[in-house]
Amino acid sequence: MIWVSWRQHRGQAISCLAVLAALAVYAILLGTSMRTAFGHDALTACLAHSQGTVCPAAVHAFTDRFGSEVNIAFWSVTLIVPGLIGVLVGGSLIARELEYGTWRLAWSQTVPRARWLAVKLALVTGGLIVLGAAMTAVITWYRAPMDRLTGHLEHNIFDFEGLVLTAYILCAFGFAVLAGLLLRRSIPAMVAAFIPWLAIRLVIEFVFRDHFLAPLTATVNCTQETCGEGIGFVPQATGRIGDLVLSIQGNVVTYQPADRFWTFQFIEAGIFVALTAAALGATIWLLHRRAA
Amino acid sequence: MFRFRLDGSSGVPPYLQLVHQVRQSLLLGYLREGDRLPTVKDVAGDLAINPNTVVKAYRQLEHEGLAGGRPGQGTFITATSSPALPEAQQALRESLEEWLRAAEEAGLSSEEITALIAVARHDLKKEKVS
Amino acid sequence: MTQNDAGDSPLALRTDHLGRRYGRVWGLRDCTLEVPAGAIVGLVGPNGAGKTTLLEMIIGLLQPTEGQLSVFGETLHAPMTARLARVGYVAQDHPLYRDFSVADMFHLGRSMNPSWDQELAQARMEALDIPLKRKVKALSGGQRAQVSLSMALAKRAPLLVLDEPVSSLDPVARLEFMREVMATAAESGLTVLIASHVVSELERFCDWLIVLTGGQVQLAGSADDLIAEHQVLTVPRATLDADLPGFPVHRTDSDRHSTVLVRTEQGRPVAREHPGWQADPVGFEQLIMAYLQRPSRSAAKDDTAQAAARPGPSTKAVSR
Numbered sequence: 001m002i003w004v005s006w007r008q009h010r011g012q013a014i015s016c017l018a019v020l021a022a023l024a025v026y027a028i029l030l031g032t033s034m035r036t037a038f039g040h041d042a043l044t045a046c047l048a049h050s051q052g053t054v055c056p057a058a059v060h061a062f063t064d065r066f067g068s069e070v071n072i073a074f075w076s077v078t079l080i081v082p083g084l085i086g087v088l089v090g091g092s093l094i095a096r097e098l099e100y101g102t103w104r105l106a107w108s109q110t111v112p113r114a115r116w117l118a119v120k121l122a123l124v125t126g127g128l129i130v131l132g133a134a135m136t137a138v139i140t141w142y143r144a145p146m147d148r149l150t151g152h153l154e155h156n157i158f159d160f161e162g163l164v165l166t167a168y169i170l171c172a173f174g175f176a177v178l179a180g181l182l183l184r185r186s187i188p189a190m191v192a193a194f195i196p197w198l199a200i201r202l203v204i205e206f207v208f209r210d211h212f213l214a215p216l217t218a219t220v221n222c223t224q225e226t227c228g229e230g231i232g233f234v235p236q237a238t239g240r241i242g243d244l245v246l247s248i249q250g251n252v253v254t255y256q257p258a259d260r261f262w263t264f265q266f267i268e269a270g271i272f273v274a275l276t277a278a279a280l281g282a283t284i285w286l287l288h289r290r291a292a
Numbered sequence: 293m294f295r296f297r298l299d300g301s302s303g304v305p306p307y308l309q310l311v312h313q314v315r316q317s318l319l320l321g322y323l324r325e326g327d328r329l330p331t332v333k334d335v336a337g338d339l340a341i342n343p344n345t346v347v348k349a350y351r352q353l354e355h356e357g358l359a360g361g362r363p364g365q366g367t368f369i370t371a372t373s374s375p376a377l378p379e380a381q382q383a384l385r386e387s388l389e390e391w392l393r394a395a396e397e398a399g400l401s402s403e404e405i406t407a408l409i410a411v412a413r414h415d416l417k418k419e420k421v422s
Numbered sequence: 423m424t425q426n427d428a429g430d431s432p433l434a435l436r437t438d439h440l441g442r443r444y445g446r447v448w449g450l451r452d453c454t455l456e457v458p459a460g461a462i463v464g465l466v467g468p469n470g471a472g473k474t475t476l477l478e479m480i481i482g483l484l485q486p487t488e489g490q491l492s493v494f495g496e497t498l499h500a501p502m503t504a505r506l507a508r509v510g511y512v513a514q515d516h517p518l519y520r521d522f523s524v525a526d527m528f529h530l531g532r533s534m535n536p537s538w539d540q541e542l543a544q545a546r547m548e549a550l551d552i553p554l555k556r557k558v559k560a561l562s563g564g565q566r567a568q569v570s571l572s573m574a575l576a577k578r579a580p581l582l583v584l585d586e587p588v589s590s591l592d593p594v595a596r597l598e599f600m601r602e603v604m605a606t607a608a609e610s611g612l613t614v615l616i617a618s619h620v621v622s623e624l625e626r627f628c629d630w631l632i633v634l635t636g637g638q639v640q641l642a643g644s645a646d647d648l649i650a651e652h653q654v655l656t657v658p659r660a661t662l663d664a665d666l667p668g669f670p671v672h673r674t675d676s677d678r679h680s681t682v683l684v685r686t687e688q689g690r691p692v693a694r695e696h697p698g699w700q701a702d703p704v705g706f707e708q709l710i711m712a713y714l715q716r717p718s719r720s721a722a723k724d725d726t727a728q729a730a731a732r733p734g735p736s737t738k739a740v741s742r
Contacts, residue, residue, distance in 0.1 A: 303705065331608075336605055337601050339601075339604075340597055343608035344462070345626070414700070
């Protein structure tokens with residue numbers, strides 16, 4: 001049964017490897033040149049002593065040169081890529097068998113359909129976890145120099161490091177597998193899973209994430225106009241690289257400290273993993289119940 | 293190996309068709325005493341028919357004394373058929389030919405002749421019963 | 423060789439008031455059958471009559487809503503693995519994974535069936551000249567059917583279920599397919615259940631019959647016994663059904679006479695009892711067609727239906 005699951009998803013696995021390879025190529029090229037520039041501009045020493053306040057010109061030169069990836073088109077695409085991967089892999093898992101009638105073949109062999117599904121899900125989920133981890137590792141590696149300047153609580157960076165990327169993929173996958181069982185057609189299942197996934201994704205990121213834990217406040221010696229350059233710049237208004245500034249009112253800065261990165265990662269990833277478990281659990285239960 | 297045929301549209305049950313073919317072949321000399329008939333599996337696989345049909349046919353042939361099974365070896369033809377019909381049948385054959393000629397001269401078609409024979413046989417059966 | 427001594431051989435299939443409901447509609451109801459091992463059964467009925475429902479319950483793809491079922495002794499309470507292992511199945515249109523090669527399909531069979539006979543599968547491909555490396559999508563319809571059949575046979579299950587196995591095949595492919603089935607049945611005593619709505623082809627294959635219409639079994643039993651229990655009577659037009667011996671199945675009225683198919687005990691001498699009547703044996707196809715044309719009964723029981731259910735002394739099956 002393991003061989004069967006592998007063989008049926010072999011094509012998808014190869015496609016995913018190709019995506020990963022393309023990403024790796026991009027990452028290696030960009031990451032190498034970033035590291036060269038970083039060393040060249042002696043930014044390491046500057047950051048160690050002053051969190052970047054002493055060498056604003058060098059910092060700006062670096063961020064201007066490599067910060068272009070932070071443009072809307074690019075990030076819109078990368079927002080949806082984990083979701084696409086998840087629904088493309090999951091939408092056809094059960095639905096294709098139902099669409100093409102091969103369920104009559106698959107479920108009349110000497111393997112009860114619950115075991116058929118469990119083995120398949122275990123294998124594919126495992127593969128997606130490996131893919132997510134690899135993609136996260138590649139992205140984290142290439143971004144390392146930039147992260148030293150910006151930290152990684154920022155919205156667009158947070159989405160690709162730590163645990164959440166893998167969790168996004170799994171959730172989209174789980175939704176799509178369930179949709180495939182309910183709708184019995186691959187493409188409609190992919191669409192029907194993607195839309196709620198995207199909605200949840202956006203809501204959690206833009207409504208809830210900043211407040212996973214109550215933000216801290218600090219008083220500073222500057223105002224919104226004068227605190228360095230305000231939100232998102234190096235260093236942040238709190239004076240520490242990596243803090244996420246939420247707002248500045250008068251002299252009071254509301255922010256999430258940099259050391260909450262992993263806590264927030266666990267919270268957000270936990271939400272998506274719980275959704276994945278619910279979707280896959282429902283799928284297994286429904287399939288078992290239909291057979292009974 | 294002797295090969296059977298099956299006419300799916302003839303209305304004659306398959307096992308009888310097999311029996312008839314053996315009888316016919318015996319009469320014509322295509323099958324002789326000691327010839328081995330094909331195995332049930334061979335016939336079933338050749339004609340795409342139920343193996344039980346072949347078993348029935350071979351049992352019928354055994355019943356008629358035309359063939360017999362040797363355990364482990366197959367089914368073999370046991371009868372000799374003589375090309376010459378016994379005398380009584382010969383006489384009947386001649387009067388039949390005369391009657392057929394007369395019927396044709398009277399203008400009966402082939403189907404009418406067959407129908408006439410069927411009706412006559414049926415009436416005779418009824419007579420016997422009552 | 424197949425033997426049909428129903429007295430000693432095990433039952434391939436046994437159902438007891440088996441039924442399946444889809445929402446409000448009963449796809450199959452009140453199905454009670456006993457089929458001996460080694461039989462080659464024709465399951466006949468129009469589309470929507472419940473053939474697929476019955477087959478899927480036998481295979482284990484569908485659970486009944488009511489009643490009992492056992493296949494070679496494995497009942498509904500047996501573990502699913504044991505139930506699935508009893509049946510080899512070729513679904514209509516012979517579904518296979520199009521991107522797999524033939525070898526891949528057999529690997530799947532080996533992977534999912536502990537009783538898989540790889541040598542049998544490979545030998546059949548060799549005999550039929552189908553290369554193992556070829557992808558399923560590159561095979562002809564007839565070749566795909568043969569691969570499907572090989573997969574079902576290599577599973578070495580005692581019951582083979584074929585759902586409309588040849589309806590999508592050209593005549594030569596049909597013949598090749600059924601040749602393989604019959605040869606295997608001859609060799610291994612396989613029990614075969616063939617669902618079809620094409621009646622004319624069944625006589626040469628089947629020694630057992632089940633006729634289904636409207637979700638109900640109309641007729642079931644060994645073909646020989648059923649034919650022996652029925653006669654076609656030619657009677658005067660005025661004769662009432664009540665005056666007929668046995669149970670009238672199908673009646674055609676002309677101006678002066680009627681032709682009635684009746685079911686009686688085997689060998690009943692109707693012609694001797696009624697000199698003015700003619701009694702002829704019924705043909706295989708004629709018998710099936712007569713039962714197919716009966717109006718399907720509602721789920722409510724009625725007396726005439728129960729009269730038809732009276733089995734002859736030598737039939738094993740009960741039909742209602």
